[in-house]
Structure formats: C-alpha cells, structure tokens
Amino acid sequence: TVPTVETDVLIVGSGPAGASAALALSTYGVPNVMVTRYSRLADTPRAHITNQRTMEVLRDLGVEEDVIAQATPQHLMGNTVFCTALAGEELGRLRSWGNEPLVQAAHELASPTRMCDMPQHLMEPVLVNAAIARGSQLRFGTEYLSHEQDADGVTATVRDRLRGDTYTIRAKYLIGADGGRSKVAEDAGLPMGGQMGVAGSINIVFEADLTQYVAHRPATLYWALAPGATVGGIGAGLVRCVRTWNEWLIVWGYDVAAGPPDLTEEYALSVVRKLIGDDEIPVTIKSSSAWTVNEMYAETYSSGRVFCAGDACHRHPPSNGLGSNTSIQDSYNLAWKLKLVLDGTASPSLLDTYSDERAPVGKQVVTRANQSIGETAPVFEALGGLAPQTPEQLWRNIAARKAATTEAEEQRARLREAIAFKAYEFNAHGVDLNQRYTSAAIVPDGTEDPGFARDPELHFQPSTRPGAKLPHAWLSAGTRNPSTLDLGGNGRFTLITGIGGEPWTEAARILAKEFGLEITTAVIGPGQEYEDPYGDWARLREIGDSGALLVRPDNHVAFRRQDATGDVTAALRDALRQILGRG
Numbered sequence: 001t002v003p004t005v006e007t008d009v010l011i012v013g014s015g016p017a018g019a020s021a022a023l024a025l026s027t028y029g030v031p032n033v034m035v036t037r038y039s040r041l042a043d044t045p046r047a048h049i050t051n052q053r054t055m056e057v058l059r060d061l062g063v064e065e066d067v068i069a070q071a072t073p074q075h076l077m078g079n080t081v082f083c084t085a086l087a088g089e090e091l092g093r094l095r096s097w098g099n100e101p102l103v104q105a106a107h108e109l110a111s112p113t114r115m116c117d118m119p120q121h122l123m124e125p126v127l128v129n130a131a132i133a134r135g136s137q138l139r140f141g142t143e144y145l146s147h148e149q150d151a152d153g154v155t156a157t158v159r160d161r162l163r164g165d166t167y168t169i170r171a172k173y174l175i176g177a178d179g180g181r182s183k184v185a186e187d188a189g190l191p192m193g194g195q196m197g198v199a200g201s202i203n204i205v206f207e208a209d210l211t212q213y214v215a216h217r218p219a220t221l222y223w224a225l226a227p228g229a230t231v232g233g234i235g236a237g238l239v240r241c242v243r244t245w246n247e248w249l250i251v252w253g254y255d256v257a258a259g260p261p262d263l264t265e266e267y268a269l270s271v272v273r274k275l276i277g278d279d280e281i282p283v284t285i286k287s288s289s290a291w292t293v294n295e296m297y298a299e300t301y302s303s304g305r306v307f308c309a310g311d312a313c314h315r316h317p318p319s320n321g322l323g324s325n326t327s328i329q330d331s332y333n334l335a336w337k338l339k340l341v342l343d344g345t346a347s348p349s350l351l352d353t354y355s356d357e358r359a360p361v362g363k364q365v366v367t368r369a370n371q372s373i374g375e376t377a378p379v380f381e382a383l384g385g386l387a388p389q390t391p392e393q394l395w396r397n398i399a400a401r402k403a404a405t406t407e408a409e410e411q412r413a414r415l416r417e418a419i420a421f422k423a424y425e426f427n428a429h430g431v432d433l434n435q436r437y438t439s440a441a442i443v444p445d446g447t448e449d450p451g452f453a454r455d456p457e458l459h460f461q462p463s464t465r466p467g468a469k470l471p472h473a474w475l476s477a478g479t480r481n482p483s484t485l486d487l488g489g490n491g492r493f494t495l496i497t498g499i500g501g502e503p504w505t506e507a508a509r510i511l512a513k514e515f516g517l518e519i520t521t522a523v524i525g526p527g528q529e530y531e532d533p534y535g536d537w538a539r540l541r542e543i544g545d546s547g548a549l550l551v552r553p554d555n556h557v558a559f560r561r562q563d564a565t566g567d568v569t570a571a572l573r574d575a576l577r578q579i580l581g582r583g
C-alpha cells in the first residue's frame with residue numbers, strides 16, 4: 001500500500017482560490033499540501049480584473065509588487081467601448097474601472113492600492129511561486145477522488161495521474177478550491193441554489209497588433225456589436241485586451257442548447273475578423289475553448305472539516321470582474337481562522353464564521369453579475385431592440401441615430417443613458433469594497449447602523465463599524481508613510497488607538513498573554529509611533545482619541561469603543577472570548 005501523506009490543510013485546486021489559500025496558510029506558518037488535477041497552472045487568461053480589495057489582500061500577503069510588475073495598469077483600463085467592430089463605428093464609451101475622475105478620486109481615497117488587469121495565467125504563478133517559497137507542497141497531476149471525515153480529520157483519496165495509482169492524504173482540514181465543477185463541494189453535500197449552463201461562451205485567444213484601433217481609447221473591454229453575427233438574436237462579442245495592444249481574448253456566445261460549435265482555427269479566425277472589422281490585420285490564433293456561464297451559489301460553504309472557496313461556492317458570469325477577486329477574498333477570510341484553530345488559540349466554532357461571512361458575499365456577487373448582463377440589453381434596445389432582425393435592419397437602426405429628427409434625438413439619449421448605466425458593471429466601487437460582515441467573530445458596538453449615504457453598489461463608504469474593512473488613511477512613521485491597512489494583517493490582530501488610549505494598549509498586552517494570541521498595537525497621534533499628518537485618520541475613525549479598534553488579521557474591524565472609560569480590559573477580554581469562541 002502507498003503510504004498516507006499527512007498535513008494540516010489539504011487544498012484541492014491551484015486556481016485563484018486554492019493558490020491564495022496556500023499562500024496565506026504558508027505565510028501564517030500552517031503546513032499545507034495543494035493538489036491540482038493538471039500538470040500545469042491556468043494556460044489561458046480567464047479572470048483578469050483585479051480590484052482594490054484583492055490588491056489589499058495581495059499587499060498583505062507580500063505579492064502586490066509582483067502583480068503590479070506584470071499587470072496592465074489602471075489607466076490603460078480606462079474605457080469600455082461599444083462599437084460595431086474595432087475598425088467600425090463607435091457607439092459610445094464609458095469611463096471604467098476607476099478612471100472616471102470622481103471615481104478615480106474615490107479609488108485614491110479608499111485604498112493604498114490600485115486596481116489592475118492581471119490575467120489569470122499570470123496571476124496563478126505569482127501566488128503559487130510565493131506559496132511554495134513559503135512552504136506549500138504542490139502536487140501537480142494529482143486528482144482528488146473522494147474524502148471521508150471523522151472526529152479528528154479528513155482522509156482524501158487522490159490519484160497520481162502520472163503514475164496512475166491512488167493514495168490517501170490525511171489532513172486536519174480540507175479546502176475544496178476545485179472550481180465550478182467542484183467535486184469536493186458535491187461530496188461534502190453543500191446545498192447549491194441556481195443553475196449550471198445558462199449560456200455558452202467561447203474564449204478565443206489571439207495575437208494581433210490592434211494599436212491603431214485601440215491606443216487612443218485604451219480599454220480592457222471592447223464590445224463589438226457585429227451586425228449579422230447572430231447568436232440567438234443579436235451578435236455581440238467582447239474583445240478583451242490581454243497584453244497591450246497585441247494579445248487579445250474574444251468572448252463569443254454560443255447557443256448552449258445546440259452545444260459548442262466545432263472550434264477549428266477557421267471558425268476562430270472568422271469570429272476574430274468579424275469583431276476587428278479589418279481583414280488586413282495579421283492575426284495568429286493561439287487557442288479556442290468553450291465554457292458555460294453558470295448562476296449558482298452555495299448557501300453554506302462548509303461541512304464539518306471541509307471548506308469550499310471560490311467558484312466551488314459561487315458560479316457566475318464574468319460581468320463586474322468578480323470571479324477571481326471573490327475567490328481570493330474567500331481564502332483570505334478562511335486562512336487566519338484555520339491558523340488560530342489549528343494552533344489552539346481559537347475554538348473550532350470560529351470556522352463557522354467563514355460561511356456566515358462569505359456566503360452572503362457570494363450570493364450578492366452572483367446576483368450582481370447576472371443583473372449586469374440584463375442591464376446591457378438597453379444598449380441594444382436603443383439600437384432597435386433585441387428581437388431577431390436582419391443585419392440590414394440593424395445597420396439601418398445604427399445609422400438612424402445620426403438623423404436630425406426628434407426620434408433620432410430620443411434614440412441618442414437612450415443610447416447615452418444605457419451606456420452610462422453600465423457604471424454598475426464597469427465602475428461599481430461599492431460592490432468591490434463595501435463588504436461588511438456579520439458573525440460571531442464581529443462584536444457589535446451597540447450603535448445603530450446608519451446605512452449607506454449613497455448607492456452602496458456604486459460608492460464605497462468607509463466605516464469603522466464592526467464588520468467593515470478598516471478604512472485606509474496615509475500615516476507617517478519617521479520617514480515611512482504606511483497606510484492604516486499596513487498596521488494590520490500579517491496573520492495578527494491589531495489594536496489601534498490614539499492619545500489617551502494607553503489603557504487599551506495595556507489591555508492588549510495582558511490579553512495577548514492570556515489568550516496566547518499575537519496582538520500588535522498601534523498608537524496614532526502627535527509624537528506617537530504613527531502620526532496622522534493630514535488628519536485623514538481623525539476624519540475617518542469615528543471614535544475619539546482614546547477610543548479603540550480591534551482589527552482582525554484580514555483587516556476587518558472586530559470591535560470598537562469610543563473612548564477608554566470603564567473597565568477596558570474586561571471589555572476587550574469579552575470581545576476576544578466571543579471572537580475566538582472561547583466563551
């Protein structure tokens with residue numbers, strides 16, 4: 001018999017969810033083994049939009065610079081362009097991904113990081129290399145087959161696809177990060193709602209120098225209407241930039257009921273030609289693959305010692321670019337909890353908060369992504385509706401908007417409004433950053449939730465309310481200028497206070513010993529370790545100088561107090577007991 005491999009955490013899958021789980025666990029010193037079915041990482045671009053929250057996670061995990069070095073920067077993601085073809089007529093543009101001036105300011109105020117475009121085939125090696133460098137064991141060509149749980153752990157059976165034999169891996173916990181067809185989620189019996197295969201998509205990766213059609217309106221996404229190229233009505237393809245401006249990916253629909261077309265090079269080339277609209281441009285097809293768009297989410301993400309993350313729990317269209325972002329953020333939420341439970345600092349009940357906190361986010365993401373698809377319809381409706389029509393009719397409708405008639409003026413207005421409304425997909429800062437958690441690992445402070453002052457999908461609203469992400473403010477510390485977010489993270493709790501908050505730092509010191517927990521303290525104020533030179537922190541913190549915030553390792557606020565009155569040690573002790581499940 002092949003001997004059993006033993007580890008603390010077995011991770012199935014090396015996509016964004018699995019690789020970031022491995023990276024976070026290894027960063028925190030938790031032994032882990034990651035198995036993945038294929039002998040390689042993602043070989044096509046797939047997910048790419050990388051939002052500020054994910055960049056904050058990557059900053060904490062020490063790989064932000066590696067990502068920036070390879071990603072397309074935010075200013076080159078500046079537009080979403082609607083056109084008949086790249087070389088054809090332009091119908092309108094939307095300033096996107098934080099590039100509308102007011103939204104750009106909001107991005108700068110919200111985070112020390114910038115969003116970027118990091119295709120999945122470049123992201124995965126960054127995450128995986130760093131994870132391995134910090135101790136993760138990666139087994140390529142290793143397929144998860146099944147698992148069994150008992151009181152002390154999980155025994156998974158895997159197949160070595162190179163040798164052909166099977167062996168078992170014994171772990172204390174199992175993370176199923178095995179993507180949209182997750183066998184781990186199925187075996188664990190996670191309840192799923194929704195539907196698989198709601199639409200068919202073809203990804204065509206190709207090389208072509210399209211500078212002349214795109215450099216003056218830099219974008220990540222160009223929607224090409226391509227009259228005549230019908231997929232169940234109107235044909236609209238997405239030309240997505242992979243590398244500026246010579247590597248591209250086209251997302252093209254197919255009728256799921258009929259099944260994917262034969263993906264020959266000739267077929268791929270015909271789609272590319274239609275959407276570029278200039279047959280003189282040399283094109284090299286690199287790959288074509290078919291996939292389906294799903295609309296599913298798990299109601300709970302765990303069962304006993306098995307936790308699922310990423311597409312294993314939420315499957316949705318790429319709209320809003322939330323796929324790999326949500327996957328990485330799932331794992332970041334889970335990793336520090338596993339660490340504290342494995343080292344005995346927290347009760348296993350802390351792990352229940354993973355599902356309590358992330359399942360609502362997953363549901364919201366699936367809903368948002370699907371809603372965004374529906375909200376594209378008015379763009380087409382402004383051009384004569386979605387009903388099947390001949391290419392000639394559609395061309396006439398497109399041309400009609402140029403006329404000097406009342407109808408044409410109304411049509412122009414409808415088109416402008418429909419494109420502007422797509423901000424909910426291409427500039428939804430609130431969707432990216434307004435995640436607020438409610439669970440046993442968050443201690444309410446008794447204040448009433450004032451709600452959001454502005455549309456919570458479009459606008460991020462920083463807050464120190466327990467459950468919210470710690471607001472970002474630039475501080476100074478000697479010659480360094482850290483963000484408030486840099487005070488936290490690193491797998492540790494952080495207590496933030498100001499002048500007059502000594503009782504809190506003293507309490508943190510006592511309780512760190514009592515609970516066997518690492519708690520960093522940060523005092524912000526004139527003459528302190530950290531100063532608030534612009535007064536930004538004072539404006540954002542929503543507490544007095546002597547108040548306190550206890551921030552979790554994932555930089556979400558767990559506990560807040562306005563000042564240092566009363567028995568602060570007892571208050572902080574009660575909070576830690578609740579958070580760590582050590583009642």
Ligand code: FDA
Binds near residue numbers: 178309
């Ligand atoms: P992901 O699917 O990335 O990873 C799953 C991992 O599990 C892989 O490493 C796989 O090998 C492994 N695995 C699966 N079963 C296993 C088993 N039984 N044993 C061992 N290992 C196993 N999103 C987007 O925003 N824009 C886009 O254009 C696209 N395009 C796209 C194309 C294709 C072809 C796919 C499949 C997906 C997309 N997506 C996308 C979706 C996006 O890729 C997805 O949201 C994230 O990759 C999710 O990350 P995960 O880590 O959860 O799963």
